[in-house]
Amino acid sequence: MWFFLLSDAMSFGGLLLAYAILRARAEVWAHPWEPDEFGLEFTGALTFLLILSSVSMVLAVYYAKIEDQKQATKWLALTTLGGFLFLCGQMQEYFGAFSFLFGHAGGLSGYEQDCAVSATKCLNWGDSARASTFYIVTGFHGLHVLTGTIYLACVTIGNLRGKYLEGNYSPVEICGLFWHFVDLVWILVFTFVYLIPLPEAG
């Protein structure tokens, strides 16, 4: 698993490098908090959710090691829920899929205002290098979250059936490695794509 994660890290490294090169060479770029609908607090909450799910995964591995099947299943299920909620959050961010809960239109891909003035301030797919790199980097990570959530659901069911008892907790630990990696990558993506402002002019 470590070597798979290492190769995966290289993929993310390549994407982030492409983002950095396009941004540094662009004549016009926007601050990460543009457009206003971006909702940095919302993405910050999603980041914290992923951190919490990492904690629940550590606890799941801990209880799997001491063969407390009930506790391990509980924490695995909570980690799966964390992944599912993160995906829902990303759907809200992209498409405003759960706008009825948040009381505004939401959905970056449908943001129209100011696009005529500066396409790069908007995040309509294909309108600017900024929009394309944003969706590719965060979407590639989203695919990892989706994979991880399915993986976690399978491991949770396996644990519920008692497949990881008698010292055979490695599948839970390996699944944990993948999930922590997803969290680790998001920490970097969140900073580089959502937080770092443009340097001072001049």
Added chain:
Amino acid sequence: MAEHVESKKYIWMVLIALTVMTILELLLPAIQGMRNFVIFGLVLLAFAKAACVLIWYMHLNHETKGLKASVVYPFVIPFLYAVVLIAEALFRGGIAWPKV
């Protein structure tokens, strides 16, 4: 069991550290002026958080020396590549930062 209780403590310590760093990350961009300091601080916080997850949650500190080296050393290569690219850009007349 005492050993397990002891070993669970670090989970909460790391969570507190990650939470504090995430809050700092969200507050830093609000600082007016000192933009370069903000950028440097954000990058530093991101790597500190990533290191916390890698060392304590992924238990890299418990792995063998060989595995640690296999995971860490490949990242020296892109770092050297970045240094060369930046040096080349400076040699060719500076880095063209985007207009704000």
